[in-house]
Amino acid sequence: MATTKGTKSTKVGTRVRGGEVRVDLETLKKTVDEGLGEARTAESADALEAVRITYLGRKGLMPQVMKELKSVAPEERAEVGRLANSFKNELAALLESRRGELNGAHSASDEAPVFDFTLPGQGSRRGTRHPISMVIEEAVAIFGRMGFTVAEGPDVETPYHNFDALNTAAHHPARDRQDTFWLDDGNLLRTQTSPVQIRVMESRQPPVRIVTPGRCYRRDTTDATHSANFHQIEGLYVDHDVSLADLKGALAYFAHEMMGPDVAVRFRPHFFPFTEPSVECDFSCHVCGGAGCRVCKGSGWIEIAGAGMVDPRVFERVGYDPESTTGYAFGMGIERIAMIRYGIPDIRLLYENDMRFLRQFS
Amino acid sequence: MKLPLSWLREYVAVEAPAEEIAERLTFSGTEVEGIEHLGAGCEDIIVGEIRTVTAHPKADRLRLCRVFNGTDEVPVVCGADNVEVGAKAAFAPLGATLPDGMTIKQAKLRGEISQGMLCAEDELGLSSDHGGIMLLPPETVAGTPLLEVLGGVETVLELEVTWNRSDCLSVIGMAREVAALYGVELKVPQPVLAESGKPVAEWTRVEVADAADCPRYTARVLTGAVLKPSPLWMRRRLSCCGVRPINNVVDITNYVMLECGQPLHAFDFAMLTDSRIVVRRAATGERMATLDDEERELTSEMLVIADAERPVAVAGIMGGAGSEIGDSTQTVLLESATFDPALTHRASVALGLSTDASHRFERTVDRSTTEWASRRAAVLMSELADAAVAPGMIDVQAEPETAAPIACRLARLRAILGVPLEHSEVLRILTALQIPAIDAGDDVIHVVPPSFRPDLKIEADLIEEVIRVHGLDELPAADPIGRIVVDADDARPRAVAACRDHLVGLGLSEIMNYSFLSSRALDRFGREGVAQRVELLDPVSADHGVMRDSLIPQMAESLGRNVTHQELDAACFEIGRVFFRENGAIGEEDRLAIGIMGRAAGSSTGGAPVTPEATFLRLKGVLEELARVQNVRDVAWTPGDDPAFETGWCVALSIDGVVVGRAGLLTADIRHNWRIQNPVALMELKLDSIISQLHDTTSFTAIPVYPSVARDLAVIVDEAVQHGDILRVINSVSPEELTDIGLFDIFRSKEMGNRRKSMAYTLTYRSAERTLTDEETNSQHAAIMDRLREELGAEIKER
Structure with a gap:
């Protein structure tokens, strides 16, 4: 194409006076070839980017062509548009594939650092639950599935709620100063969470379906298996037509939820002032499956709970009709379950708050 | 209680091996805790x-x-x-x-x-x-x-007899159990006395001051007793039962007690002033020496056996040294009596004296055995001590109470047990237990409890008898069913559980401490509350003598103990109860304590020492986040004063103007007790203040549709100016569109001058109705900057 005075040839055509560019097909074809060639031979990501900016960038050649399309000779206009579009697509694809090639070559090279995936992760860590509260929470959840809700009561109790209302004889040894912590106002530190059962029954009519986790106190000298304060969870179900077989069913469900699906329960007759009949409940040993081992002292069974049918005299005390009302109650030591379940050899570890111990129960 | 099997088999013909008998007893309510084989291993001797x-x-x-x-x-x-x-x-x-x-x-x-x-x-x-x-x-x-x-070799069962079963505290009582379990006959011998000499009434008199204290008192007199060791077979049996043989007369009283459960006492008749017995309360301050050679001071709450002048035994507990059977004894007064269980128990506790006799009297001794025991012992004394038995027995007794009959309804029994027991089986069991049962028809059985079973009082007691002998093996485990109690409210315990979870999620480890500690340990944290402390009347030790009135001291101690184990970084919480006196009564309250020491787990190690500021702010961050997730707004931190905390590092925490807790940095003094190098931040608050929102009150607000504009500014102020002051000033301008104020840097430099600091904030503006223009944002921002300059003398740098 001839140039005239006042015009200047560009890569896509001829710049005329006033800055306009007149696009012509021949120049454009040459430019297309050049562009693809540059893209094929570029040796770095930066060089590729320069090619992109030159041809496809906002102020690059192709947008310029599209903008000036109206100035193209009418007979060439369709062809120029087609060529520019196909070039744009072809170059973009080429740039993309070349960029991939160059990046691959780059990370394989030795100069760039490789990320160390073995570095420790960052961010704050979750804390740990105390084994006692873990066992309480799990027990509450298991009984919760059977419809039991949690009830709470005070640690400082009246002798009435801790003993009298529970049908404990005036001269029962549990009341002695050698067994119970008494306070100077005539009250005491509860020796069991059973007084909570009394308080709940005093406050409402049946049905009652509660568990009462909490801290209890007995005047034991601390050793590997005794602690002057400890935790219990007790349960009470009072309604009409509640039987000893229902109690066994509830404790059997608890046993395999808490200790494992193969754990069985058995009852032995016993005596508690507030239940009649009274039983002690053994779980088959979750470690040896009943064959006998160190954990169950060779017997295959582990004593876990005291339980029984609520004594009608207790119902009388709380103003329930002992004839139409029946119910069961049970109680067990949380520390004992925690020790058996986690293999903790000494109850004192539970109250030493040694981080090396606590970290094991995340 | 120890039970020699050879002795048991004198009354019941059961040849089953010891292990099987033990199993049967354990599963019928008398747990066998051990089986001893005395003499095993002595084959070479x-x-x-x-x-x-x-x-x-x-x-x-x-x-x-x-x-x-x-x-x-x-x-x-x-x-x-x-x-x-x-x-x-x-x-x-x-x-x-x-x-x-x-x-x-x-x-x-x-x-x-x-x-x-x-x-x-x-x-x-x-x-x-x-x-x-x-x-x-x-x-x-x-x-x-x-x-x-x-x-x-003697096989001895070690039994745990439950408190209600006084009838099992003897060989014959256990023979009765075994006979019922095995369905065999119980054979109790009837001792036959040969009496001689002047009748007992001419020897002595017995006076019982109050029949309520002593329902039955019997006395025999035996003369010409020859004191010597008991025969080997008797000594062996006593030893097997853990009773030390003394001499034939004393051994016989012990032997008969072990055999039938009725404790006996033998007095040296010559030592009884005026040859008579008075059963009365001791005078307060009265003294006597007991057989263990202890001088005892008595009270009117104690029953004594006295002669005409002075006590010669504490009734039902221990004899007196002055009337002890000794080598010179010739004439014996043999006591067989029953005493009030509660009275005996109180005296035993008050004297700190528990004996085989008191153990039985506390649990009720069967009055119908009293005479048998006296006769049995007298026969043995005539056989083994050559004693002559004076004719007759003094027997002072109140009218026996007749036990009320109990109706046992089969329908009730089946409903309580959940087991369809046959009528005939129930009758069989009661009869085997020697409990007289009358079939009244209509599936009701009437029972008159025998005198040896004072524990049988109501129908439920009989139901227990039936199931324990029938066996619990076949008791079915019914699938748990039952109603949901719809109006039971345990929102609070669930909120406490959620609070625990949040704290663990925030990186804290849960700890637990005893409810009691030493007053010395509490004193270290201040003595202001001494008068409100609750002390135990009989602590196990002084280290556990006072109920805790705060969780802080044990939290600090727990952190300190960890430092001694090279555990320098710890973040802990405890949820526990504290105790205090309030208006004369003893009160209690649940509290939450948090303690932070050293670095956070998972943070990069090494580098600069942990600063007091960083430690305190970590604590504050935990509480702020806990309050946020618990839906508790606006915990106010105001300067406080507390002897446990460093001056200037102590705050009172309040919610809605009510003080609910305190926080601060542990004093260096206390830290040094445990050689804690790092600062320790501690906090304690009323648990209920942080779980007051029991029910979730969250409600949705529309997500903003218009973009926000963020503007940074650095506020250069005097050191004395606090973040809170800057917030207050900014909020006082309170443009509607200011939605967030974020502190992102605190910076100090020489150029700024001494005691000056630069605090950099990002202020975020956004309108709910439109996109804010630059002009609108600028004017609001300018108003804030002006106010900061005016009120705080701040120099502002826009960024």
């Missing part, structure tokens, strides 16, 4: 006759004996005091193995050869007696195996 005894030339406490083993005389060195020429004793010859596995070898003791060992009972595993070598009856023949003399 023989009777030795001590021929000579001479002093050891080099040791005062050893003697040289020559012991005849049936064939030879061998030299034996012995340290016991009771070696005597002519005595027969348990002897372990050379090569013999003792029950503990030790084999006897020739030995030299201080230069003297010993070829065997004279044994004490404990060395043979026969009892815990180590009072000397085990002497055997003179008629035994040297060389005879010991087990032949003893009548073989």
